[in-house]
Amino acid sequence: MVVFYVVFGLLLNRGGDNYIAFLLAGLTPWNWFSKAVSSTSSSIIGGQQLMMQIGIPAIFFPMVCILQSTLKQIPVFLLLFAVLGFLGFLPTFHWIALVPVLAVQLLLVILVSCVVAALIPFFRDLAYLVNTGLTFTMFLSGVFYDFEKIPPEWQATFLLNPVAFLLNCYRTILLDGAYPDIEHLGILGAICGAGCLAILILYSRLRYIFPRVLSE
Amino acid sequence: MSAIISLQNVGVRYKQGGSLIRQRRYLQALSSVSIDIYAGETLGIVGANGAGKSTLLRLISGVIKPNSGWIENRGVSVSLLALQAGFDPNLSGRDNAILSGMLQGCSRKTVENQLEDICEYSELGDFFDRPVRIYSTGMRARLGFSIATIINPDVLLIDEVLGVGDKHFREKAEASMLLKIRSKQTVVIVSHSMAQISRLCDRAVLINGGISCATGEPSEVLEMYDNLTMSAQ
Numbered sequence: 001m002v003v004f005y006v007v008f009g010l011l012l013n014r015g016g017d018n019y020i021a022f023l024l025a026g027l028t029p030w031n032w033f034s035k036a037v038s039s040t041s042s043s044i045i046g047g048q049q050l051m052m053q054i055g056i057p058a059i060f061f062p063m064v065c066i067l068q069s070t071l072k073q074i075p076v077f078l079l080l081f082a083v084l085g086f087l088g089f090l091p092t093f094h095w096i097a098l099v100p101v102l103a104v105q106l107l108l109v110i111l112v113s114c115v116v117a118a119l120i121p122f123f124r125d126l127a128y129l130v131n132t133g134l135t136f137t138m139f140l141s142g143v144f145y146d147f148e149k150i151p152p153e154w155q156a157t158f159l160l161n162p163v164a165f166l167l168n169c170y171r172t173i174l175l176d177g178a179y180p181d182i183e184h185l186g187i188l189g190a191i192c193g194a195g196c197l198a199i200l201i202l203y204s205r206l207r208y209i210f211p212r213v214l215s216e
Numbered sequence: 217m218s219a220i221i222s223l224q225n226v227g228v229r230y231k232q233g234g235s236l237i238r239q240r241r242y243l244q245a246l247s248s249v250s251i252d253i254y255a256g257e258t259l260g261i262v263g264a265n266g267a268g269k270s271t272l273l274r275l276i277s278g279v280i281k282p283n284s285g286w287i288e289n290r291g292v293s294v295s296l297l298a299l300q301a302g303f304d305p306n307l308s309g310r311d312n313a314i315l316s317g318m319l320q321g322c323s324r325k326t327v328e329n330q331l332e333d334i335c336e337y338s339e340l341g342d343f344f345d346r347p348v349r350i351y352s353t354g355m356r357a358r359l360g361f362s363i364a365t366i367i368n369p370d371v372l373l374i375d376e377v378l379g380v381g382d383k384h385f386r387e388k389a390e391a392s393m394l395l396k397i398r399s400k401q402t403v404v405i406v407s408h409s410m411a412q413i414s415r416l417c418d419r420a421v422l423i424n425g426g427i428s429c430a431t432g433e434p435s436e437v438l439e440m441y442d443n444l445t446m447s448a449q
Binding site: 053211 | 281320
């Protein structure tokens with residue numbers, strides 16, 4: 001956070017006004033996403049011992065990690081609201097839109113984390129790529145720059161990245177005091193919801209495969 | 217008497233290696249195993265290292281499914297005596313007992329009601345309320361076994377775990393296992409200790425080369441196993 005502020009806000013002077021608020025409003029939800037995905041990625045491998053001893057469904061392991069990182073993020077979000085208030089961004093009626101944005105992000109976190117966690121037992125070396133992938137996503141999601149500064153013809157494509165879109169939603173609500181693109185949010189929510197359902201089915205199909213793959 | 221769990225010509229193979237460039241090979245852990253498990257009996261499983269005994273227990277407990285043959289569980293709960301399942305080193309022995317007991321199918325209440333018994337059985341004293349990470353290996357094993365004494369599935373699977381702790385505790389552990397076995401508990405036990413098998417079991421199965429090659433009286437099966445190891449040498 002301090003590094004971003006110093007490099008982009010002070011040295012490159014790219015931040016614009018209220019760069020701290022802008023950065024915080026993006027970093028907080030980003031950290032939730034990245035910590036959940038990186039901590040979940042090896043959860044099934046970590047649960048190998050237990051899965052061998054007890055016939056426990058594999059979905060249990062990623063879910064525990066997601067729950068942990070989500071609970072840890074709650075005080076961080078509260079702190080974000082406090083700091084934003086301190087910086088002059090007081091709650092408006094629009095903040096009610098945070099509820100669906102948080103819900104869609106939770107679905108996205110579950111979807112991405114569970115997919116990564118399910119892939120890693122089959123392709124163990126992927127574990128080394130998770131953090132690289134997260135860094136790549138961070139750069140593509142506008143955590144520390146405003147997407148409106150990229151060429152206009154790329155902006156729509158940029159927002160197809162669900163993380164970039166969600167971060168933009170948070171900023172629209174918290175900093176601009178406006179509603180985000182509800183239609184886009186609804187479509188993303190529906191896709192993530194359907195994805196989560198598919199993940200549930202996938203995990204129940206793989207129920208007896210995971211213990212075998214882990215011991216092979 | 218009808219079997220509560222039946223295995224018919226069950227085979228399990230594990231994938232070995234295999235990638236885009238190398239051809240996939242398989243390890244046939246079990247090729248054809250047929251066993252019936254009856255209510256109330258104590259069944260011993262013997263076989264050399266790598267004969268597939270642990271794989272067999274995983275099959276019976278329902279952790280994996282066979283590649284061939286079929287396995288039928290007629291509505292009984294099975295659990296592998298899983299010592300130290302889900303232990304969190306940062307939690308106290310007491311919390312780990314609750315956690316591990318619940319993981320093995322007890323309700324929270326059942327475990328909590330028996331916490332004092334577990335504490336006493338494990339002989340951990342004050343250590344029971346201290347984090348498990350400071351325990352010695354033996355203390356950990358004792359706690360694990362103490363938790364296991366309270367779980368009561370229809371069929372209990374035991375994989376080489378009776379050698380727990382020092383001599384005194386080992387005798388105590390075997391005594392309580394004996395108590396469980398003498399009660400109507402159905403037990404399947406894997407052990408390399410011939411003495412244990414012949415002392416504890418009503419029936420024994422010999423697994424060799426992935427095949428259940430003998431079933432019957434422990435003394436007869438053990439004799440066959442002896443002959444087999446002799447001829448291998």
